[in-house]
Amino acid sequence: MWIYEANLEYDAKVSYADPRMAQLLIAQYGGPNGELAAAMQYLNQRFDMENKRARQLLVDVGTEELAHLEIIGVTIRKLLKGIKPMQARELGIASHYVEHENGLFYVNPSGNSWTADYLKHVGDPIADMTSNIAAEERARAVYEHLISLTDDPLVQDTLRFLRERELVHAARFKEALFIIKEEMNTRKNFYQY
């Protein structure tokens, strides 16, 4: 089970309302490389991970991704604060406004709904852990793109923190992959079938 703490993992401050940036940031909310996809992928894989250390890591990283989802959500909400309908139309984000007003939804910036097809799970620990490393690296790349797409120093600060966390997660997953292989090496060849 989970325990909620009413505190963000990192400040979600913005200097000014920027609805266009909000529309781009939604890539990390409901996009294929976003925090929701990452959290769901790890929390799903843990049911099938035999190695106990790797399983614990999946729970802990998946839970932290949910905390990041909260930071991204609050940032988007602040970037959209006080935007009037006609303003949204002028800025070209009316397609989001018409369905969700100034709220959030699990879509990517192009408007495609979030789908479980984004998730990767085959049940093989090496394949799964390798795809987790790749997912973290993709999320890091998306954060780098987002940082280069805004000039708001406070939003950049939040995004930098999240980018660093993705790097830490990737490093931990690499270690977990090593641990899994080491454990399987007692069978001499971990690709042996």
Add this chain to the structure above:
Amino acid sequence: MSFRRDSDSCSSSIEEDKRADLESLCNRLIRDLQHATHALVDLMLYLDTHPMDFRARQQYMLWTNHYHMLKHQYQKACGPLQWYGPNWWQRAMGFGYDPLDDCFEQEPMAYGTRDKR
């Protein structure tokens, strides 16, 4: 994170000062809690792959103690913070810090006003 004062309550200047002190205390505590969480999350993930690292374990223990101390202080002075914590129901009445406080037109309720409402 900012906690604005309650504008529609009538109070003396001493009470106002007290409330300002409380506000800065609560802002500091929530920030320190955030710092402790950063250290703890990072150590936690590291210990998942290096559970036998004695120094990391020691640091984890020190940070846990610090975190629990801060949490206790915050919950005593500023309002509910966590599931199963004291007075959690007060969040439904508008007390305590919420991540979405700054996202709406309605002003968040100030600390120290809980006895008046």
